[in-house]
Amino acid sequence: MLDVQIKKQLFHYDLEVDFSVGNEKVILFGPSGSGKTTILDSIAGLNKPDSGKICLGNNLFFDQKQWMPTRVRNVGYLFQDYALFPHMTVEKNIYYGIRKKEQNSAIEKILDVLRIHHLWTKFPHQISGGEKQRVALARALATEPSVLLLDEPLSALDKQTRTECQDEILRIHEFWKIPFIIVTHDMDEAEKLGNKIIFLEEGKIIKTTTV
Numbered sequence: 001m002l003d004v005q006i007k008k009q010l011f012h013y014d015l016e017v018d019f020s021v022g023n024e025k026v027i028l029f030g031p032s033g034s035g036k037t038t039i040l041d042s043i044a045g046l047n048k049p050d051s052g053k054i055c056l057g058n059n060l061f062f063d064q065k066q067w068m069p070t071r072v073r074n075v076g077y078l079f080q081d082y083a084l085f086p087h088m089t090v091e092k093n094i095y096y097g098i099r100k101k102e103q104n105s106a107i108e109k110i111l112d113v114l115r116i117h118h119l120w121t122k123f124p125h126q127i128s129g130g131e132k133q134r135v136a137l138a139r140a141l142a143t144e145p146s147v148l149l150l151d152e153p154l155s156a157l158d159k160q161t162r163t164e165c166q167d168e169i170l171r172i173h174e175f176w177k178i179p180f181i182i183v184t185h186d187m188d189e190a191e192k193l194g195n196k197i198i199f200l201e202e203g204k205i206i207k208t209t210t211v
């Protein structure tokens, strides 16, 4: 279980949220600037809350006394713009940050589930938006994370590719069964992907619904 309690003073309001995520898919839904990325960044260790507590099972990521560095949190993060390295092939992008290349059995499974074997030697500019999304997802999963954060993972895609990638996210979750936190602005997508939807407004949870 991932437990998140965060307080942080932002430019225009105070972010203050308290929620838990089991091995399920939780959606963060809210207008631009409502604090969604700040919450993901806090879980990943890219942003430090003013107070609160974040823990994954017995692993304490953050509290008043402790700050666990990003690299040891074992959190997978798919950024809004995928952030693939343009000068690296798909293979290098996926293996980036993994130490024991040959011993990583997870990679083969990921490549099968996402169907991206054939892109191995291509560079990001040689592949489509949907393929980039799948490569970025593979990279986020290659480290075998204990939590996966997805910040508007599908917003740049056309409708058909988007539907395909939604199905892939559902399949990946079936397979991995770890906490997924997904940010989206699209209610249909939220209802398709989420087990639970957390509605945010100006840094506060105004409603939570179970799908």
Ligand SMILES: Nc1ncnc2c1ncn2[C@@H]1O[C@H](COP(=O)(O)OP(=O)(O)OP(=O)(O)O)[C@@H](O)[C@H]1O
Pocket: 009, 010, 011, 012, 030, 031, 032, 033, 034, 035, 036, 037, 038, 039
């Ligand atoms: N370093 C900072 N210090 C204080 N406030 C900040 C800082 N960075 C961003 N903010 C403010 O925090 C608020 C939340 O931003 P955040 O990016 O988390 O929102 P969001 O819901 O992810 O928005 P979007 O949907 O547009 O990506 C914004 O009002 C922003 O101005």
